[in-house]
Amino acid sequence: MPGSKGHGTRNDEVTFTSLTSSDLVHTENHQGHDDEAEYSNGTNSLKELCTSVEWVCSSPPPVSDFKVAAISGGCHIDVNVKLVQTKCHFTNPKPEDQCEIWRREERGAVATCSIEFWVMRGVAKVISHECTTRPELTNEEIVTICPECPKSLPLDDPTAVQAVKDAVVKFNREQKRTNYFTLMEVDHVTIETTATIGPIISLKFALVETTCPRGARNTFVACTPRCADIAQHAFCQISYYTLYSQLGELECELYPPKNPAPHPTGLSQFMCKPLFHQSPEACVCKNRLGETESTIHYICPFPLK
Known part of the structure; x- marks a missing residue:
């Protein structure tokens, strides 16, 4: 989904897993605040992950949704993360950790993602990811806490x-x-x-x-x-x-x-390549996602089959 870059979740949601895997989601998603909005999740970069492979694979962080299996030369990782949308469109060259996060009343989006990737000899590669994207607050919810806020x-x-x-x-x-x-x-x-x-x-x-x-x-x-x-x-x-x-x-x-x-x-x-919304991949993504909320962009599953 094109659209905005995602970013690190708020303090109570930030974990090592979300800080690194969100960068991997970005490499496979080319749409806006994709619609194509892009998501990110903290200050640790993919480069930092790749240069600390031995630590990640041998001493994973104590998070229940972070599973590591050792393989020759690296490790295989399954992780669940929560991402929140930033105000940076994915075409914005600004680093994700410098992007401002949408406040709840500003009607941004959030996503819960299951990501599978491997780290091999200093290189991290996404194998698959599946995300559930939704408005952080629906119009019905915002009315109960902020009646004067935009819909x-x-x-x-x-x-x-x-x-x-x-x-x-x-x-x-x-x-x-x-x-x-x-x-x-x-x-x-x-x-x-x-x-x-x-x-x-x-x-x-x-x-x-x-x-x-x-x-x-x-x-x-x-x-x-x-x-x-x-x-x-x-x-x-x-x-x-x-x-x-x-x-x-x-x-x-x-x-x-x-x-x-x-x-x-x-x-x-x-x-x-055509713009994402005019591409065959966009049609496949739409069919994979099924019925969606029309007020936000969604993170497409990867790979698209």
Whole structure:
């Protein structure tokens, strides 16, 4: 599920197992606050895990949901972890431990994952993972503890989707980047009602740079996203005032390409992987997950079969 990076759970939930295995989940999940939201779970990195293989395999932490079996050259590990969502979209280059966690009333997501991986000669590799993802608080639950807090809306809510499309037009008009940007995914949608100006929909969404230069005859709607490693990305938020059918001020963070090297002239980008939500994997993930809550992105099972 694309979407946000996950992060370390709160203090009473942080364990060595969750700190390390969440990094492994990230390596297999490429969607937003995947929808594709990405999850992480603390400050220990995969690199730290790999450089302490002997310790992990011979002296596992005293956690009931952490099972280790020795194998030649390393160990096989089964672990259950709880992850919480951060405010960093998975395209954000910021390290997970620097990402702010959603507060309960801000309507983030949580996930409980069963992860299987092995550590062999300093290398950790995920064999499989299965996660149950859910809103940390449902709309029904939030009303009982915070009646004035925003309510979650489906990510495909028609009014919200149209507002996001209008916001993409606004972005391309105001930013004046070299190339047009197009929508990557809608990440987070909430609504609150005020006494003075009526319902306000708050939108968070991710954009990706396309191959169409500014001023091209074709509009950016038909443009192809650049390959993920050479594309610029943006993560934006905006309010939509439904009573007036009007967008508020657009706020965006821009992220540089992972690979800043110039793309070879004339080299076709048709071999790039499609955006996750347009890929065959997304269909398989949806079928595997079955009926889901439409207000959040989900962590897809791995491997997808």
